[in-house]
Amino acid sequence: MSVKYSILGLLHYEDMHGYRIKEHIEKNFGYMWSVNYGQIYPNLKKLEQEGLISMREEVQNGKKGPPKKLYSLTDAGREAFQEWLFGSPERSMLLRDPFLMRFVFFGFGDKERALELIDEQIMAYEGDLAGRLSKKEKWRTKDVFVNQLAELGIEMNKMMLAWLKETRKKVAAGVQEQ
Amino acid sequence: MSVKYSILGLLHYEDMHGYRIKEHIEKNFGYMWSVNYGQIYPNLKKLEQEGLISMREEVQNGKKGPPKKLYSLTDAGREAFQEWLFGSPERSMLLRDPFLMRFVFFGFGDKERALELIDEQIMAYEGDLAGRLSKKEKWRTKDVFVNQLAELGIEMNKMMLAWLKETRKKVAAGVQEQ
DNA sequence: CCTCTCATGTAAGACGTTACATGATTCA
DNA sequence: TGAATCATGTAACGTCTTACATGAGAGG
Structure with missing residues (x-):
């Protein structure tokens, strides 16, 4: 499950909400992956339930759209990420095209x-x-x-x-x- | 759905049964993909239902194991394959690793x-x-x-x-x- | 007024993986 | 006897994609 850990990775840069995460991935890693809300929002919910990230609602008066849900890494999240980052190395398989x-x-x-x-x-x-x-x-x-x-x-x-x-x-x- | 068309492609070489298809993929394309029976057998069944391949049972007396189910391409299968082969070209995405x-x-x-x-x-x-x-x-x-x-x-x-x-x-x- | 951007989300289905269940034969 | 090979398959689960539903504000 790379999306899960990618989210944890991205949250190292700064706190983000779902929409921004997708945007960030598209801008910076668009040439190697694509994600969609069908993956992001359920994963954010799950990660929060697991205690790896925490959410705070940013109610912005006068700004457009629904309130942002800003997520940030918890200590447990940082730990889980480190384990994944340097954990059991999977073998590579380029050439799937x-x-x-x-x-x-x-x-x-x-x-x-x-x-x-x-x-x-x-x-x-x-x-x-x-x-x-x-x-x-x-x-x-x-x-x-x-x-x-x-x-x-x-x-x-x-x-x-x-x-x-x-x-x-x-x-x-x-x-x-x- | 690449597995589906890969099967149609492989059947151009010769008639095969599920077990042989997996073996063939592993031997010849093992460096770029892996398949498992959970993909192959259901796909064979589906392809047969769609009329793209046809099955004949090879009851082999004295040989080991259950009877082989040999599949061969139908004309419809050949056509569908050609359409896929040169059809709407998807853009490539190497670097998913x-x-x-x-x-x-x-x-x-x-x-x-x-x-x-x-x-x-x-x-x-x-x-x-x-x-x-x-x-x-x-x-x-x-x-x-x-x-x-x-x-x-x-x-x-x-x-x-x-x-x-x-x-x-x-x-x-x-x-x-x- | 209409469309675009920002922002949330869900439901259905397609696709893939893992792990089991079955059973005959061959070979050590 | 026990393991390996040949051969069939399914069930459960996990992941990913597509498509929809909602709604506010900004700008032409």
Whole structure:
């Protein structure tokens, strides 16, 4: 259950309410995950019941919308987070990707269409890379880990592009042969 | 629902029963996904009901275990598969990884412990890479796409290793500073 | 007036994982 | 005899997504 611990993690930055948590994730980690209220609000409720976070209602007179429910970490929450953070390391599994899922089976379909999809993918990654590079300086923080994750995004992107282009070449050559 | 279409994809190779499907996935795509019977058998039943695959029971006298239920693609199944294969392309999202999930928050924990976990990760990826390289020749098929996926696994691995080592350096330097 | 943003939430369903239950055969 | 392999499956649980319901204030 990563959402649970992600919430605990984010609350280290500052006290937040559900809406802000989603916003924060989208802005800062949007390139690696997405969350929705269907996950956030039930999890906040649960975390509070478990005593890992505590809630205080911010009744803001004159401001828009319903009262914010601001959550903050409790000591128990900090502890639970630390345990998770450095606890039993799960093994990694990159490479779970909807495009690659299909890619394995491209051999059972039309090669021309496969080339088209590969080209689309190349364009998408090129746009992505440009976006990441342009934001790179703007996003620089004091946190090595956050910086390095951004760096990894760029590296990953470059690698995928190189691979896609190489793949394109090989597939095109195979088409010619026939 | 990728399991559904993965089954349809695998049945292009040959008729299979549930047990064999799991085995095949583990052998050939084990580095990118895992499946379990809780997914396979219900999906087979559903696919049959939808008319995308058909079943024939192989009663094998003298052989071990219950009779195999061999499934094969129907024409409708082939069609549905082609639609999925080249249908509306979803956008990719690499970088969903349990280690990286934690990594973002390493700044909130002990740096020495972070270094330890990074080292563990490096070792794991090194073992992985060695395994992939050794199997590379053995796994070579006529299928460009399958070959390229294996290649991608290797490239991904190399990139992650380079990144982890660079990260290790930067984190270690940060520790020294204090 | 209408739409956008801020803010809360729930319900239904799709998807995945874990853990069991069953039973025959093979092999040490 | 006991464990491993082959082969079927289900039930319970956990997670995630989609879609809806509500409502106030701000701005065009």
